[in-house]
Amino acid sequence: MEKGKRRTVVRKSPKNKLSKKVTKTIKSKVSKSNNRKYGTVPKKSTLVVERLKRDLRRTRTSASYRIGNTIINSLIKPWKLILLPFRLIKISWDLAKERLGIKNPPNHDSVVENKHVNKKTIVVFPTNGVGFGHFTRILAIAKRMKKIDEEMEIIFFTTMPTLHILKEQGKFVAYHIPGRKKFENMDAKTWNTLTEEFMENIFAIHRPNYFIYDGAFPYRGMLNSISNHKELTKFWLRRGTLKKNIAKTPNEGVNLFDYIIRPKDSVELDLSSEEEYNPDLITCNPILLLDKDELMNRRDACARLGVPENAVIVYVQLGAGNINDINSEIGMTIDALKRYEDIYVVLGESMIGARLNVSGERIRIIRDYPNSRFFRAFDFSIMAAGYNSFHEAVQFSLPTIFYPNMNTGQDDQLKRAKVAEDVGAMLIVRKRTESNIADAIEKLYDEDLRKVMKKKAALLHTENGAEQIAKYLIDMINES
Known part of the structure; x- marks a missing residue:
């Protein structure tokens, strides 16, 4: 509503049903800060x-x-x-x-010339895949930007349904659009139109200076929207150790961005494919949501999880699988761990996944975010070698048995985990059989070996990439 504009409210008196309509004019009050931010919102x-x-x-x-x-x-x-x-x-x-995204549609006169941008306003668009990877990286950067400069306004636009996390982590404002497959029989064209219109309204209201996208592939609706806004500085956060022979992202979609941010991985990044794109390239260390000083101590974490502090506590997070199927990876893992009377198992349950149907005297389930805050409670863990899980285990020196997922579309988990295995910091079970899993658990049950693995993991520690990118973006904003 425009400043100073009046609206008329019509209501009936509850005391007298026969009374005439009473009109009252109310003047909307607009704070100075809101007027500064939204005073020039288009009519x-x-x-x-x-x-x-x-x-x-x-x-x-x-x-x-x-x-x-x-x-x-x-x-x-x-x-x-x-x-x-x-x-x-x-x-x-x-x-x-x-x-296919190889070529952009013809240009027509739909470009919005918004000369009035809020210098310290950023719109971020993390998608959600099978996990929290994209969302977590963007949130890690956003948290640190707010910490450096409290005046930064960071607005989330996301397909991720767990918006309550944003309130817990930094009181961020968020807009949610469900992914296309959440709708029944919605075609891609309709969903992209919906996405474009939603983003256009966000841009019109908040007038951001920067836009950051984190996703595996750019949506056409998003590309249409950002191509309309020449005043935006656009970033694409792209991570990962990609498998060979993976189809490259079409140039036309990439070239709508001004910068590509590539967080490093355990494997040295092959940036040769980026040379054919127009955007400038920014690299940083692996991006993590938490720093070491944000982890709970073992005593408090054990109390929170309901496990004895003197037990051997094992964290297990393997994603999909029927835990009651003894032939499944997770079923064989739980069965092998149960053989040790002093082992307590903490199962990580995804907040966007199905509930785990399992119970046991020495089994606990956590459905929290981020689960890495409890890492000091664990003696060792068994996880898939996804980007976030791997780098959290390494950075927080948690001895881990990795089950690399060989069926991911792009992510080369085996290649990533092998770097840690080669220095003696982690173990890999390539072929998950009952005997192979049992042998790996027997090795990690040895406390002396775990101490050695922790020391080896320290060789791979780096500065948090989230801090690096946050400082970089703040400097760019201040210099502009």
Whole structure:
């Protein structure tokens, strides 16, 4: 609502049903801070005009319009009919490349010239995959930026459903859009249109200076939106040790960004593929949500988990799997751990996953975030070698048996974990059989070996990449 504008409220008196309608004029009060931030929010009519421009652009870039327009132009000028088959083939080829993200749709007049940006406002867009990786990296950076400069306003726009975490971690404002597959029978075009319109409203209200995306592949709706805003400085946070022969991200999508941020991994990054992209490249150390001083001490963590402090406590987080199936990886793991009378098992349950159906006198389940805050309570762990899990185990010197997931689409977990195994900091079970799992657990049950592994893990410690990127972005903002 514009400053000073009045609105009329009509209501009936509850005491007398026959009384006439009573009108009262209320003047909306706008604080100075809100007026400074939102005082120049576009009027509703302006937003409608911009939306109609986007609708017109979508119409003009649609397959039906472009094919129909080509046919009509050929009918108007019959001499063009000779070239019509070739032009239709070209349009079909262009449409296919646009659908695959290899090529951007034709540009039309839908660019928003917003000269008034809030210098210290950032919109971040972390997606959610099978876990918290994208979300956690963005949150780690956002927390540290707020710590460095309390005036930073960081707005989350995310497909992640666990928005309560943002309140706990830093009181961040958030907008949520469910992923396309959460809707019944929603096609990609409809979802991308919804995403684009949602983002356009966020940009219009908050007028951000920076935009940061963390996801495996850029959505077309997001690309359409950020391409409309030339005033935005755009970052794509891309991490991981990628498997060989993985299809590269199309140049057209990448080149809409100004910078690519590549957190390092245990394996040296191959940045040769980045050279063909236009954005500048920024590298940093692995990004972690917590620092060592944020972990709970063993006594408090054990009390919180309900396990005796003098027991051997093992943390297990393996993702999907039927825990009651003795032939599954997690089933064989729990069965092997139960053979040790002094071992207590703490099972990590994903906050976006199904509930684990398991119980036992020496089994505890935690559904928390981040579970790494309890790492000082654990003597060793058994986990998949995902990016976050691996680097948390290394950075916090938690001896770990890794079960690298060989079926990930892009992430090379075996290659990542092997670096820690080679220095003697971790163990890897490549083929998960009952005997292999039991042998690995027997090794880690040895306290002397665990002490050696902790010392070896210290060789791989680095400064938190979240701190590095937060400082880098703050410096960029202050210098602009």
